[in-house]
Amino acid sequence: MLSEFELITRYFAGPAQSAAAGVPGVGSGVVLGPGDDCAVLAPTPGSQLAISVDSSLADVHFPADAPAAAIGHRVLAVALSDLAAMGARARWCVMAITLPEADDAWLAGFAEGFHALCRACEMILVGGDVTRGPLSVSVTVHGEFPAGQALTRGGGKAGDVLAVTGSLGGGRGGLDAWYAGERELDDPLLAAYLLPQPRLAAGEALRGLAHSAIDISDGLLVDLDHLCTASGLGAELEAADLPLSAGLVARLGEAAAREAALCGGDDYELLISLPAAQFETARQRLAAVDVPLTVIGRLRQAPGIAGVDAGLLRNGWRHFPEGAS
Numbered sequence: 001m002l003s004e005f006e007l008i009t010r011y012f013a014g015p016a017q018s019a020a021a022g023v024p025g026v027g028s029g030v031v032l033g034p035g036d037d038c039a040v041l042a043p044t045p046g047s048q049l050a051i052s053v054d055s056s057l058a059d060v061h062f063p064a065d066a067p068a069a070a071i072g073h074r075v076l077a078v079a080l081s082d083l084a085a086m087g088a089r090a091r092w093c094v095m096a097i098t099l100p101e102a103d104d105a106w107l108a109g110f111a112e113g114f115h116a117l118c119r120a121c122e123m124i125l126v127g128g129d130v131t132r133g134p135l136s137v138s139v140t141v142h143g144e145f146p147a148g149q150a151l152t153r154g155g156g157k158a159g160d161v162l163a164v165t166g167s168l169g170g171g172r173g174g175l176d177a178w179y180a181g182e183r184e185l186d187d188p189l190l191a192a193y194l195l196p197q198p199r200l201a202a203g204e205a206l207r208g209l210a211h212s213a214i215d216i217s218d219g220l221l222v223d224l225d226h227l228c229t230a231s232g233l234g235a236e237l238e239a240a241d242l243p244l245s246a247g248l249v250a251r252l253g254e255a256a257a258r259e260a261a262l263c264g265g266d267d268y269e270l271l272i273s274l275p276a277a278q279f280e281t282a283r284q285r286l287a288a289v290d291v292p293l294t295v296i297g298r299l300r301q302a303p304g305i306a307g308v309d310a311g312l313l314r315n316g317w318r319h320f321p322e323g324a325s
């Protein structure tokens with residue numbers, strides 16, 4: 001049985017991981033990495049910090065028997081998605097993990113998934129905690145943006161167009177596919193659920209263009225409602241224009257796929273509002289980082305969300321599990 005110290009050094013914060021992350025080094029902002037009582041960080045002068053924490057519990061937020069590397073990826077991805085929604089650049093994270101046992105093969109897979117996503121986003125793991133108990137992982141992410149340039153939920157203006165990145169419904173479709181016994185991670189639906197790609201590059205590209213932004217973690221309708229409430233506005237959706245996950249349409253048919261896109265969670269796409277005149281610029285900036293952007297409606301003065309079935313609105317995300325799947 002590994003000691004806590006050996007486990008941390010081998011999988012999370014040893015010389016191997018530090019070298020891969022380039023810590024400490026010029027530009028990393030890491031004055032002191034893992035190993036002391038705190039990490040010491042040097043934010044970029046003139047920037048502000050965006051900080052968020054996400055806890056992922058086995059069999060609540062991810063299937064406990066999912067591949068360990070996918071779990072390692074996913075627990076970080078859901079936290080990074082919040083930085084993306086603020087237009088922040090990923091910088092540093094700390095990770096608290098609770099493990100039922102120190103299983104070497106599992107830990108190696110988990111660490112591989114976690115560190116690979118760190119490298120891809122230039123995120124540096126600077127500390128954490130290890131405890132024993134039912135499997136759960138809590139990741140706190142720190143991002144940066146130039147002072148005053150955060151994208152927020154509350155900046156929407158009446159008349160703004162609403163737009164989403166990528167496609168919707170795949171997260172919900174992948175969750176169903178996993179529990180239906182599918183295990184092929186090459187399947188785009190399973191990948192959408194287990195290996196979500198946080199839209200960090202898109203979030204950064206939208207600074208100065210989007211009036212408001214939120215990431216879609218609980219389902220489009222629920223998260224649109226958050227954005228509307230924060231902006232003090234209502235919305236008109238064009239449900240026919242939703243960019244539906246192609247794999248989901250093939251699996252469920254169009255009507256059920258649209259319902260999953262509206263009410264299913266776990267897509268981790270960005271929902272933004274921006275002036276109609278800026279849409280083409282935003283679309284081109286996002287195309288340059290390979291992210292599609294689709295108009296799905298408008299913000300309006302009148303409260304509430306128009307353009308979707310009243311039953312769906314009333315029942316929100318709770319509707320879907322009893323519905324089409």
Ligand code: ADP
Nearest residue numbers: 008012013034035036037095097127128129130
């Ligand atoms: P303390 O008891 O002072 O909180 P710990 O023994 O928990 O310190 O951790 C020792 C060092 O290892 C700390 O610098 C901590 O940040 C780091 N560490 C612990 N767990 C992790 C982890 N899961 N990932 C990265 N670093 C970790």
Ligand code: MG
Nearest residue numbers: 128129130131
């Ligand atoms: Mg500790």
